[in-house]
Amino acid sequence: MAGKRKSRRNFGRIRKLPSGRFQVRYLGPDGVLRPADRTFPTTTDADRWLNRKRIEIEEGRWIDPAEGRTTVRDWSARWLAAVSPQLKHKTRATYRSLINSLIVPALGDRELSSLRPITVAEWVGGMRTRGLSASRIRQAYRVLSQIMRSAVDNDMIPQTPCRGVKLPRMPQTEPHILTPSEASRLVQSAAKPHDLLIALLAYAGLRVGEAFALRRSDINVSAGIVLVDENLAEANGALVFDTPKTHQKRFLRVGPSLGERLGRHLTTLPDSDDALLFTTPGGKPLRYNQWRKAYFDPAVAAAGLSDVTPHDLRASHGTWVADRYGVMTAAHRLGHSNASVTTRHYARPVVGRDDQVAEAADHWLDGHDGHTPAPGARSGHDDDDDGSSGALVPV
Structure with a gap:
């Protein structure tokens, strides 16, 4: 038991506040002493949180809370600058337009760590209420998803808030196939x-x-x-x-x-x-x-x-x-x-x-509709090696 107290003493501190609640400070892998993001009603709760944080650091899952305080506006700009060289001109312009017109005005001042799936769902719902097309909404969501996934990959946040969000369905349209x-x-x-x-x-x-x-x-x-x-x-x-x-x-x-x-x-x-x-x-x-x-x-x-x-x-x-x-x-x-x-x-x-x-x-x-295949040509209904029926899908 004494060893456990010594380990906790080396890793973190628990002290009682005037309010009667308990504050936790822990030593990050960078040697900086940081407070927990909340206080606790009992020392047992505080100690349990401290142990979980120690395991998180030992397993390499720790994320610096300061990174999560980066705003969506700042991270979006950094992300776009990083991926732009690999994008086609039109794609880059589309991403910039979606970020500037739909993502930043609604979420730009939010910290990355503050976003939750419900936040994103409310954002999507707001765009639907304003009458934006399903295509535009889905495009904006895909860009935000890429931005948030990049934040996860760069250890800014532990997981993306773009999960489990229901998106509007795209209207089903079939091409007009001419003869x-x-x-x-x-x-x-x-x-x-x-x-x-x-x-x-x-x-x-x-x-x-x-x-x-x-x-x-x-x-x-x-x-x-x-x-x-x-x-x-x-x-x-x-x-x-x-x-x-x-x-x-x-x-x-x-x-x-x-x-x-x-x-x-x-x-x-x-x-x-x-x-x-x-x-x-x-x-x-x-x-x-x-x-x-x-x-x-x-x-x-x-x-x-x-x-x-x-x-x-x-x-x-x-x-x-x-x-x-x-x-x-x-x-x-x-x-x-x-x-x-x-x-x-x-x-x-x-x-x-x-x-x-x-x-x-x-x-x-010349306007001929003849359906006689050229020598050796497939009709499109032959048996295929993969067992497909040969049904055609417009391309």
Whole structure:
């Protein structure tokens, strides 16, 4: 018993206050004597707390209380500065916007250690009450979760308060999958050269930003190859050229007809490898909203279609390819990051399959809906090695 008292005396102190309660001070691993975060009604309670703190320090679980007193505002700024070099321009701008508009105004003055799951739940509830979209709320929550997880990883707080919080559900929306002939009609209804841009979305599966960023040097007409290595996006109103969404460039085969159209279009461009394929009448890079309103939506109406977005063309391309050549080939065409992990570790695209896709896409471009697979192509309903049913999911 005397040994226990000696151990406690070396590690901490318990003294009775004028109020009758007991105060605890303990020696941290840095040699600093610190008070407990509360007082205790009995010496037994105080001694029990002191023993738990000693075990916490011995097991390496101790966190300096001063770290937890850092405010959410200060830690958010430090976290964003640390991760920014690894982020794409648009992602960095989005994170900064969410922090400045939604996280800091509501939680910025709070200390990290003061946040609890109920605090975060109330914050989420407040955003819902103000009518923010489910998407915006979920984005803000994900950023706060990353900030708090980083605080845990850096021994600022013992655990994240972003746990067990119910988030609003995203509305379920399905892409409008066009038939090849509908997409061909849309291409034919568009003004030049935007008919070619729309054709690249539908028959090469490009993202809109990838099509906007195409340059003369990205097109190899003789080989029928399009290099996708840039993406044009808007970040806080500014246009930014960056890597594609998955940070990976890809080469796409296009059929002879689409290749010929690209070749003819190249003759109209300035004689520079960096010349953009598609620009405004004044030669400036395209902005999505302006381009859609001026060129895409009128083409949709002229084609007798409705409720079609540029992204629907990419989803349609993925569906056509998956139906005829398998989901893995479609994911390869679309440059999906998840599929790239799958192909890198478990599977490989079948040799020559991209050539078959390019040939078939040429027929689709002419408005043919034929469903006869190319020689050796999968129908999408064959038995798969993994036992899947072969059902298609729009990509």
